[in-house]
Amino acid sequence: MAKIQAIRGMNDILPEQTPVWQFVEATVRQVLRQYGYQEIRMPIVEQTDLFKRSIGEVTDIVEKEMYTFEDRNGDSLTLRPEGTAGCVRAAEEHGLLFNQTRRLWYTGPMFRHERPQKGRYRQFHQIGVECFGMSGPDIDAELLILTARLWQALELSGHTRLEINSIGTSESRKTYRSALVDYLSQYKSDLDADSQRRLETNPLRILDSKDAGTRKILENAPSLDDYLDEESRSHFERLRELLDAAGIEYTVNPALVRGLDYYGKTVFEWITDSLGAQGTVCAGGRYDGLVEQLGGKPTFAVGFAMGIERLILLLETLDLIPEHVNSNADVYVTAMGDASVAPALALAEQLRNELPDYVVVTHCGGGSFKSQMKKADKSGARYAVILGENEVAGGTAGLKPLRSDEPQKEVPQAELAQALADVLSN
């Protein structure tokens, strides 16, 4: 019988990996807390229409990447392919957006039926940040300053670069789009095959083409910049001033277009060159029209999402996972012989009471002294506490350093916690 295994592109996160995830999540949480962002938790499943109406009917995500299925009562439901739509739905549904400003964040799995590759999976995890009710470029700048602080906290500054652009309001973008299509249509047969297809589906994406012939044609193409409305233009200029003032480095990439329909004005991406083809580690932008589009009052909004898998992949590639993240024991308590099992369990409890910040692992499962010592070593603990018949009889414990050549000491059990506190703290 065939073995049942995980769904393609949906990965188990194993015990060796979870400490890294917790480290990244905790670091992000801490930075967001500093800026006063509030966490929101949404369901993983939403009505299919929510995504169709927000992401855009003709995007790849909606057309061919969604996990959509029928509920038992016939409703069409979809596993969320991204977080913004559900966040807007939840915030709107509970009156979080009316006449107020909000700074929200969330994390969790997202689902897209794509072919997996490095840094891209069918179930992947994002940390999303969304801000509502603020119209100016100052909040755009805050988001970028916040992410820059996060890169610093993760020691990723210098391995990520920021690209920004303004794609204008949907009206100005529409005008530009038709100008671009008009221009490119003259050369349609000279465009590469992908770009010919994009002419129908997503013409702005052609700006990004790597094909030499297409690039040549693009040289004389109309520029998005010339079609920007005045408000978008000044918004973008002000954003650049704010970033300059904050010392955030960036490049303006006129070809930077986001794939989701709801974006307008500011768009940005943090990119790394260390991950191969999937180098975008964080991306977002402004989406002032979305709340209204989903049935709410017009509400200014801007946000971004980070891919946790990509962040972790990057940290691992650059060998930036701090040492302490992977250690899963500080003290390992051995128990030699049946008679010392109960005292060992009791002694470990005593240590946990007095040293709540340290990880105390008790040896279970018996075995020779030698094998217990091996396990102590393997655990990564800095100290072994040795409890055998002699120690139990004398009310002491052996305190053995495992990471240095210092000699083992016999310590009265009552003084063991203090002795460990002294040696573990330096």
Added chain:
RNA sequence: GUGGACGUAGCUCAGCUGGUAGAGCUCAGGAUUGUGACUCCUGCGGUCGAGGGUUCGAACCCCUUCGUCCACCCCA
């Protein structure tokens, strides 16, 4: 959805022109009746991804299929 590479022990891999499987690491035990890391010895561990075909004989050749990885598309 398209293309390429690859599936042999828990992990990393070797296995020549077809002759029915090996190493290192890990794990368990021992050398050392209560002391890990280094060393040495012993042991556990494989329907060679699956199914079919060719052959006296297939891990190796052929077909099919499943899976993984990387890239394209697209995206975090």
